[in-house]
Amino acid sequence: MSVQTKNAGLKHRRRAFDFLCTVPALVLFIVFTYYPIAELLRISLTDWNLSRSSYGYVGLKNYEWLFAGRGWGQFISSLKITGLYTLGEVTLTLVLGLLLAHLFDRMTRWFNFMRVAIIMPRYILVSSTALVFMWLYNDLYGVFNYFLSLFGAGPVRWLTSRDMALTSLVLFSGWRMAGYAMLIYLSAIKGISEQYLEAAEVDGANGWQKLLHIKLPLLAPTTLFLTVTTVVSSMKVFQAVDILTQGGPYKTTMVMVYQIYKLAFEDHRLDRASAEGFVFFLILLIFTAITMKWSNRNVSYDA
C-alpha cells in the first residue's frame, strides 16, 4: 500500500515536472501571440490615435471605415497587390525550384558545390541582397539595363515605373527562394522509387517526359508543402518592399502589412491599423483552414 502511494506520488511529481517544462514557452506564446490577438480586436474597437493621450470605444466604426468608408479603396487595392505578389512569388519559386532540381540532380562534387552556391542567396542577410538588387535595378547605372542595352532593348525602369515595380519585387524574391525550393524538391526526388523511372526509360521516355509525367505527379505532396509555406511567407512580405520601393510608385507595391504599418506609425491611427490587422489575421486563418482541408482530401501520400 505504502509502495503504491509512493509510486503515485512519484508519478504525480513527474507529471508536474513534465508540464512545468512546457510552461516557459507557453507563457511566451500567451504574452506575445495569443493575448495580442485579443488586444488587436480590442484596439480595433477604439478610436486610439497615437498622437492623442486618451481614447474611447467606438464600436465597429473602424470596420465601417474599412469596408464601407474611405478605407475600402486602399484596403481592396492592397489586398489585390498582396494577392498578385503572392501568386507571382509562389509560381516563380516553384517553377524555378523544379527546373533547378531537374538540372542539378547529379551527385558529383562539382554539382554539390553548385547546389550550395545556389542556395546561398536565401541565407545572406536580406537587407544586403535587397540593396544589391536596388543597385542592379538602377535606372541609369544598373547592370540589368546594361545587359538589356546589349540586345538593343530597354532601359526598363525596374523600380520606378508603375508597371514594373511589383514584378521587380517578385523577381528578387524568386531569386532568393528558388534554391530553397530546389533543395526541397531534390530531397523528395531522392525518395522516388527508381522502379518508376526505369520503367519509363524502358518505354522510351526522355528527361523532360520523365519530369512531367512521373516526377511531377509523385511530387504533389512536396509541391503542396512548398506552396503553403511560400504563400504564408509572401503574404507577410515587408522588408523587400521597405527597402526597394517603400510601397511606391503610386502605391503599386503597397502590400497589406506595409499599409498596416503605415497606418499605425505614419498616420498614428492604431485603431484603423488594428482593424485592418485583424482582417489580415482572419484572411491567414481562412487560408490555413482551407489548405488543411484540401490537402487531406486531394493529395495522395503513397509514393
Place this chain on the structure above:
Amino acid sequence: MSRKNLNKALKTLFASLVMLVIVFPLYWMIITSFKTTDEVLLSTPTFWAKTFNLNAYRDVLTHYPVFRYLLNTLVVTLGIVVIQSLTAILAAYGFSKGDFPGKNTVFLFVLGAMMIPIQVTFIPIYVLISKQGWLNSYIGLILPEAASAYSIFMLRQSFLAVDNSYLEAAEVDGLDRFRMIFRVLVPMCQPTVVTMVILSFINGWNAYFWPKMIITTDRARTISLGIADIRMSFLSMEALNMNQIMAASCIAALPILLLFLLFQRYILTGFSKAAMK
C-alpha cells in the same frame, strides 16, 4: 556511349552557366564594394574592379557606427538563440517524452502559434513593449521573438524518435529528469539541436520587421536596419556612394555567410527533414 557523354558535358556546362547567373548578384555586391566612385558611375560597367580599392570600407566605417550595429545585432541574436533553444528543448521534451493531462491539446496551442506571425500582432506588442519602456532596448528586441513554435515542433519530432529504453537506463543510473534531458536526449538528437540553433541564429541576425517597429535611435540599430539606413542617408546621391553601401552590405552579410558555409550540411539536411516530416 559518346553521345551520352557529350550530353552529360553539355548539361554540366549549362548547369554551370545557370549557377553563375544566380550567383552574379552576390559577386556584384563584392566587386562594387572595391570600386572607386568614378568606376561605379561608368556607363559601361566594369566586371572586374580596375584597382582593388578599400576606400569605400574606410569611409563607411568612419562615418557610420557599423561596429555598434554589429554589436547590437550580436547581443540580440545571442539572447534570442539562448532563450529560444532552452525553452524549445524543455517544451519539446514535455510534448514528446513527457506525460501530463491535456498534453495533445496544449501542443495544438503551440502549433497554432506557428500560424500567427508577428506581422499580425505587432501593434499590441508595440503597445505592450512601449508601456514597459522597452522601446530601443535589447530586451524589447529579444522577448517578442524568444519562443519559436517551429523549433519546438522540429525538436519534438526528433525526441520522439529516441527509444524509451535509453531514458529508462538513465533513470536506473539515478539521473533525475532534468539531467536526463540535457545529458541523454539532447546529445542523442545533436544534429537536430545544432540545426535549430543555427537557424535561430540566422533568423535572429536577419530580423528586420520587429526591430524596424521599435528602434528609432541610431545607437540601438541592428545591422539589418543599419545598412538600410546608411543607404537612406545618401538619398538621391545613392549611386555616387554605391561602393560604400555595398561595402556595408558585405560586412553585414559576412557573419552569416561564414556560419552558413561552416554548417551547410546541418542546415541543408534540417530543411529536407522539415519538408519530409
